Amino acid sequence: MKNWFTLLTIFACIGLNTSLNGQAQKNPKRFYIENPAKTSVRMTFKLLNNLVVLPVFVNNSDTLNFILDSGISNTIITDQALADKLNMVYLREIQMYGFGSDNALTAKHSTENNIRMSGILGQHQDILVIPDPDIDFSRLLGIKIHGLLGYSLFRDFIIDINYDNKTIVFHAPRTYNYKFKKKSVTIPISLIETKPFITTKIIQEDSSIVECRFLIDSGASFALWLDLNSSRNIKIPERNEMLYLGTGFGGAVYGKVGRILEFGEGPIKLKNVIASFSDSSNSFPGKFSDKRNGTIGADILSRYNVIFDYRNNKITLRPNSKFKDPFLVNMSGMEICCPTPGENLYSISEICHNSPAYNAGLRRDDQVILINQQELSKLSLTEVHAILTRKQGRKMTVQYLRNGKINMTTLVMNRSI
Known part of the structure; x- marks a missing residue:
């Protein structure tokens, strides 16, 4: 992968x-x-x-x-x-x-x-x-x-x-x-x-x-x-x-x-x-x-x-x-997991301080719904991980759910290595 x-x-x-x-x-x-x-x-x-x-x-x-x-x-x-x-x-x-x-x-x-x-x-x-x-x-x-x-x-x-x-x-x-x-x-x-x-x-x-x-x-x-x-x-x-x-x-x-x-x-x-x-x-x-x-x-x-x-x-x-x-x-600084295996619902399991994801306001346990208009519910976890690596150097729009409220944010997938 x-x-x-x-x-x-x-x-x-x-x-x-x-x-x-x-x-x-x-x-x-x-x-x-x-x-x-x-x-x-x-x-x-x-x-x-x-x-x-x-x-x-x-x-x-x-x-x-x-x-x-x-x-x-x-x-x-x-x-x-x-x-x-x-x-x-x-x-x-x-x-x-x-x-x-x-x-x-x-x-x-x-x-x-x-x-x-x-x-x-x-x-x-x-x-x-x-x-x-x-x-x-x-x-x-x-x-x-x-x-x-x-x-x-x-x-x-x-x-x-x-x-x-x-x-x-x-x-x-x-x-x-x-x-x-x-x-x-x-x-x-x-x-x-x-x-x-x-x-x-x-x-x-x-x-x-x-x-x-x-x-x-x-x-x-x-x-x-x-x-x-x-x-x-x-x-x-x-x-x-x-x-x-x-x-x-x-x-x-x-x-x-x-x-x-x-x-x-x-x-x-x-x-x-x-x-x-x-x-x-x-x-x-x-x-x-x-x-x-x-x-x-x-x-x-x-x-x-x-x-x-x-x-x-x-x-x-x-x-x-x-x-x-x-x-x-994956330079986003966030790791996405599937809390309930078998269901295509994904959340942030880990996030690095001062990473692109962190600086864009994303936090641990946020449920990620869309990435660049792609519905994650239609993707496997392996496909979600692939998105996070191929978007390096580009802006990424993320829709996420936190405390029952849907939010939007944008981060830049920096490639420094």
């Missing part, structure tokens, strides 16, 4: 991986293809703000929407009411940390769950239930989101994501044969605490070159995040803006946003990439144990068709139709 809209879903589960995986010998916690005659399963997905959303069934549930997230270790349910409805049994509580808060969050660990997708079954699955109202992906994506799928799927399949046609193929690793395609590039990855990392170079605004280690996070819809605390060589561009970066455990997260000249190497190199800059010592309790310099999000990943192969420690990238699209950023 041509927007700067982030979901900061980088979870650090203290002591989690060893203790949960240690039970695997008693009850194999594996995903597998149900039909033994098949070696792969293909399905379609919804692409919302660069995120892959899959239809999933947990135990005896109706169809649920889960984000495919390479940046997390375990399956997560973010809907406590759903967990209660499924009569999930909890073994213990686990302390978790994430962006936006110095305090630990208590997650509930449930086991012996069945997770099913079309033609795929995972038995004896561990699920973490996170009862935190700040983690509300539904209002940020416009449809009901129930949770996230992480490492277990990537461990058990070779996963081929085609962002162009919104299809995903899960291949059985033992029978999969790579078919070389023109312009494809295979890159080695390192798995650290179940998460994939690559090492590549960036060229900064001052033309300096920095080699960085990046987490690959398909569950974060931004392009690139750089941790200023990880290296003295990482610099904030002179042309930058303080913007809303996303939602973490503690609520809204803000940071500097600018551009780097180049990201990556060879035929998959990207130019003028939007990057956010924050200090992990301020947004995360302590340093990352994996010594990352930053995170690659889905606004970069979705410019390729991607094959994740954890078994062989590699990822294959092939530029797709979006590869040469410019990286755009």
